[in-house]
Amino acid sequence: MTIEGVLKQFLGYEPTKNANVTVIDLSGIPFEVLSITVSFISRLIFEFGYFYKRKLAGGVDCETPILLVYEEAHKYVPRSDLVKYRASKTAIERIAKEGRKYGVTLGIVSQRPSEVSETIFSQCSNFIAMRLTNPDDQGYVKKLLPDTSGDLIASLPALQSGEALLIGDSIIVPSTVIIDKCEAKPNSTDISFFTEWSKAWVDVDFEKITSLWKQ
Template sequence: RYRRLYNKSLPTVLVAEEAHTFIKRYREDSENQDVAAVCCQVFEKIAREGRKFGLGMVISSQRPSELSPTVLSQCNTFLLHRISNDKDQEQVHKMVPDNLRGLLRELPSLPSQHAILMGWASELPVLVKMKNLTKEQQPHSDDPDFWDVWTRKDADGKLVERTANWEAVVKEWQQN
């Protein structure tokens, strides 16, 4: 619509977070044309043809082995964080040129907030460190601190009474 109104393209980037949930690898047989496969086919078309219309994609996933090979083949820059799963490492090895594969040995041991940037966005592969976010900007997705919970201590080391209403928990699980 913008293109028709103003006779120029409006560059747009579509960000797909946790992309393995809806850009999933699927078999192309006639029996497997469920909603998930159709959804994936739409993203494959965007990945293949979107650039003509000024539409780019950023795909984020912790499981590259579960992503559509068609979409992955259209990616030109990779920001690779720690990957320890063998299948996912294998997929990443397939996506990068032979001369850069040695660098990928570092993936399982990358510290938090570190990644390897490679592709069109960087002439040479580069190890990058992500900036710290302020507390307000951070997502509410921290892993629970099991040790503190198990030892019944809070973040300051003070003893805390932790109880659980297991009946309520079970009831909640059964409703979902």
């Protein structure tokens, strides 16, 4: 593969169909190399934006703005100085600090905001906070938000499914909103363990599973 082919894949420029959203599934990546993998992808897209802007002429700032959304971000940019996180933290924090002028920006998603790098959050201009029950997470979010939003922060533990607290440059007044449900429901619900354990014994086809695993 060429670097142009990899970039086209990541940015949705496929031969048959162009796509506005590309999902890069890293769930099968061993955790030992996860930070390096995330760092490589992040640096590649950041440098693409950097050289793209250098190519543009006149007063054009950007033709292809890119939003990188990091799901489970505490795995890549934690509040930790351990060496195993250094590669991904360095790459993502650089995007947070410099990426906007090259048309590359971040969406940081985590169920444990108190475990995410403060450097990242200090660069964020908008926050979408869904239900948080952990006191550490609530206190951390409260520190990030304006003092006038104290009453709204108190409502975080009581938010229902689909409700969110929206604060930042994108909205004039901090507000609680209801997010529309997606048409194709994501396959992310918890497994019903008790129901499955109560069923009859299942014969597992181990050969099929391991052959898929080896691919």
